[in-house]
Structures are given as C-alpha cells and as structure tokens.
Amino acid sequence: MAVTQQDLGTQSIGKLLLRQAVPASVGILFMTVNLLIDTIFVGRWLGSLAIAALTVVTPIAFLIASLGLSIGVGGSSVISRALGSDDEAAARSAFAHQIVMTLLLSAVLVILGLIFTEDVLALFGAKGKIIAPAKIFFYPILLAAPLQAFLTMGNSVMRAEDKAGAAMTTMIIAAMGNILLDILFIKMFGWGIFGAALATAVSFACAFLYLLWFFVFKSKLRLQWGDFKPNTKIAIEVGALGSTTFARQGVISILSVLLNHVLFEHGGEHSVTVYGIVSKMLMFALFPVNGIVEGFLPVAGYNYGAEKFSRVREAIFKAIQYACLLAIAIYIVILIFAAQIVTLFTTDQSVMDDTPNALRWVFAASPVIAIQLIGAGYFQAAGKAVKALMLTLSKQGFFLIPLILILPRFFDIFGVWVSFPIADVLATITTALFLKREINHNLKQ
DSSP: OOOOHHHHHHSOHHHHHHHHHHHHHHHHHHHHHHHHHHHHHHHHHHOHHHHHHHHHHHHHHHHHHHHHHHHHHHHHHHHHHHHHTTOHHHHHHHHHHHHHHHHHHHHHHHHHHHHTHHHHHHHTTOOGGGHHHHHHHHHHHHHHHHHHHHHHHHHHHHHHTTOHHHHHHHHHHHHHHHHHHHIIIIIISOOHHHHHHHHHHHHHHHHHHHHHHHHHHTOSOOOOGGGGSOOHHHHHHHHHHHHHHHHHHHHHHHHHHHHHHHHHHHHHHHHHHHHHHHHHHHHHHTHHHHHHHHHHHHHHHHHHHTTOHHHHHHHHHHHHHHHHHHHHHHHHHHHHHHHHHHHTTOOOHHHHHHHHHHHHHHTTTGGGHHHHHHHHHHHHHTTOHHHHHHHHHIIIIIIIHHHHHHHHHHHTHHHHHHHHHHHHHHHHHHHHHHHHHHHHHHSOO
C-alpha cells in the first residue's frame, strides 16, 4: 500500500522509515551497482589505466550532477514542510524554482567545462598516461551531466511527495541501461572507453524520459505557469538548504582532486587505480545506510512542518538504530572479504595486493557514521541551513582534507587510508553533540 501525505504524520515511524528507505535503498543499490559494474567492465576489458581515467572524470560529472541533487534536497525540504502544513501552492512553487535553477546552473557548468577542458582535467588529476583516456571519457559524460542533474533533483521531489517507488524506478532504468549498453558498446562494438562514456550518457537520457513522463502525468505537483513566477523567499530557501548538499559535493570533488594529486605523488597511476576501486566501494557498500538517510528526510521534514516533534525525535533515534546495525554488518563483510572483492575489478597483481588493506582502513569507522549522516540530515530536513551546512562539511572539509595534507608526509600512502576513519570519528562526535543539544532544547513537545 502506498504511503500518503497523511500517513507521514500518523503512521508508525518504523513502518514509515522502512517504506521510504527500502525503495530508496534499492534505487541507490542499482545506481551504485551500475558504477561498480562500470568500473569492473572498464578494468577487465580496457585495463587498470582506464580505471584511473574513470577516477579522474567521475568527480567532474558528479560536481555538475550534484547541482541537481543539491537543488532537489533543498527544494524537497521546502516541499515536505509545505505539505506538512497543507500549503500546496508553496510546494508547487518550490518545485518550479527547482526546475529553473537546475537548468540554468547545469548549463553554465557544461559550457565552462567545454571551454576549459584541458584545465579542468589537469585540475582533477589527469597526469601522465591518464590524460589521453580521461579526455576521451570526458566529453560524453560532460554533455550528459545536466540529464543526471535533473534525475537527482527529480528523485528528491518524488520522495518528498511520497513516490519513493517512482524514484527507485528512475534509478533502475539508468543503472540497467548503462550495464546493458556497456556490454553492447565496449564488448560487442569495441568502442573502448568512449563506449563506456556513451553508455552512461544514453542511459541517463532513457531515465530522464521516464522522469519527464512521471511529472507530466503522475505527479501530485501539477505545475502551472503561475508557479514559475519568481518568489525570492522560496528561491533563497531552496538555495540556502541546497547549498548544504552542493557544498558537501563540492568538497568531495575538491577532496577527489587533492587525493588524485597526493596519490599520484606518492604512488603514481597505481595508487590512483587503487583509490578508484576503494571509492566505488564507498559508494556501493553503504547503499542501505544512505537509503535509511533518504527515507528519513521526508518523514522528519513532514513531521517537523506539522510540529509533531515527538515523532521527529522517534524518527531520529530509529533511523540511527537501523543505519548503525546495517553499517556494522557492512564493515564485517568488508573486513572478511576485502581480497575477494578486489579480484572482481582487476587482474593487475600489484593492485590486487595493495587494495584490500586500503579498503579495510577506509571503512574502519563505518559502524558509527550513521550518527553523522542522520544528524546532518535532520538539520537539513528541519530547514536549519547553517547547522546542516557545517555538519555536512565536517567530515570531508574540516577533518579529512587537512588529514590528507598532513599524514602522508609522515606515513606515505598509509597516511591517506588512515585519514578516513579518523575523520569519520571526529565528524561523528561533533554531530552527536549538536544533535543532542537540538533534541534537548528544540524537539520537546
């Protein structure tokens, strides 16, 4: 049975979280499996150098796509709270502003990417033998990035209006399309790394068509021309809350640039390839935890807008509980099967030797990260942009980047890997302190 807007304010929090989180988790699973299989295909069919090129270009595309995610999450916070307070006009206006902002900003970034291709690739770590394959991969991915931006924006809106199943379907179309087209373009047609990029671009186009169909025919937010009338208050709120997610994605991209340079300095193309595998596992392995976070946001946002603070508290505690249990199980699997996981990606013996320990260290603090993710998510859902921004940036921006700059000077490549769990623990402690104060002072009813 589908979740309705009224259910968000009345139904059992545990059931709501599961109903929202399971489709979100499945959708994220398909997208991350897509990235994982993409890397496996590229590594096995085109070689470890192609993985390094993929590692350089992917953060560039994600930076543009993160615009859509940021606008989607920011606008969806407005939509959830508006629906919670029965203000459908504000919800429609927020959605209209999301569409315009995604279109304009993603177009600007694509144009800049086309003009400054060489500089952008060099900035993101394309050096030595990585440059040539990275350039081939870059153009199709860049041109398709606005489609990905609309997909991530639309997914957040779908979940805000209780259509988590439709959001899941969108991601499944993109993921399955990419996998099938990878086989067709790389293996059968022999188009190499260009085929891998083209497969990704075409799969985004297919998913976008489904997204368009949904919002034209199935969405509750039936837009009219009047909804596109500029509303400064809503635009600022969407932008402020969206800036939290975009800042996080921007910092992740900066981190990727830094990591690619530090890894190349200390271990050449080999170390960039190792991190390419580790980064894909970071996206893939934590999919159920991220699904809980995505399911938590509309539940918390709706009930906060309806001033049902006891339900918000319950949602926070249950989401942390579920996500922590999942994260512990994930780390146990990584700890035991790291070597077997790496063999899926490559047959390069040196990469197979070095990657398992890197995986274990990078995931070492994953059992506690649920507190950080749910805590930062709460402040975003509640419309508290500044705190959400600070907590979202805490891991990568305030802790991980400085550690990456310092520790490798003393511990070489090991300093890179151990920086991740240290940053996770510090960010979790910081978020827990803010969240405890918020619960004690502002969520009493």
